[in-house]
Amino acid sequence: MTLPPWRPLLRSALQREGRTPAARWLQLATVAADGTPRVRTLVFRGWDAHSRMLLYTDGRSSKTAELTHQPAVETCWLLPKAKQQYRFRGAIELCSIAQDADHCRNHWEQLSPGGRALWAWPEPGQPFSAGAEWPVEIEETTPPPQHFLVLTLTIERVELLDLSHHPHRRLTWSLAQRWAEQRLNP
Template sequence: MTELPPWRPLLRAARQREGRSPAARWLQLASVAADGSPRVRTLVFRGWADASVLELLTDGRSAKAVELRRQPAVELCWLLVRARSQFRLRGRLLEADAAADRAARLRHWQGLSPGGRALWAWPAPGAPLEPGPCCAASFPAALDDATPLPRHFQLLLIQLQQVELLELGGHPHRRRRWRLEQGWREEDLNP
């Protein structure tokens, strides 16, 4: 991993202030649908592929995956409530090398809990729900460790190009920005 950008320790400290809250890993991803309208979804932070490359997981059958292939520019909002910090992360979806992608996907797949893996055995996201009683077989609660990696289990690598931090504690609020093209140099902004 290369040298960390100056905003990474600030993000780590803000996440640590959240304690064990699962919400400390939730980010909102904004993308653009085929009709040009905005879409926002909540995803779970899975780690860093590099100093400024986020790892997220998605179902390749989802509308989100199709939208990102069509328009790879995204913005993420990471609100860390206890830290009173909002990180706005702007970047692009990276194309991954097939062999490296498979190895990284497999690492993430094996790192999921059996309940976490089960989501990828459910019917395609956004498809009509079959009428009648919900069949437990269609929505398993767990998949064991021997379950093979599903083809639609996708790893999203987001190369961050700009990060803004809005700190909501104190008066006035403090807002800063870092841009990759400027070597992650810090800029103070009006809140």
């Protein structure tokens, strides 16, 4: 399958960031049930074969209820060395072991033992429970819990703002237009 034209641009911007973990941090914006916005940082976990963006989260977190109510989201990814901002609009699908155990297990195994441990912590967003267990590592042989979720973002529109040019370069692509590129005023 041929890659959408924004993928190679993003890949070269990512290469410029080097090996810093921060290069894979992006912001996910959702809409809460009362219509007000929510935003937080997530780790980019990769692309699937259809150029859908993969993210992981905890099914007990607020964003899960928000996504169930309103799957339309925007992610924003800043790549400071390239001076580029990418914004992705689309809809998120949630997958737990109840929906697809193999898919979740494959992703669970991608995590480090320290990364997996977060899903064994007490419920996110609840008052701090000092007496609870806070594991440091979870081995890959432990099956993923019900609340380990793989999020798949089907991208409908991409927008790049590149500050390294004069004038700044603002490009947009949409799936509905077969990823044809359009240049906008920055």
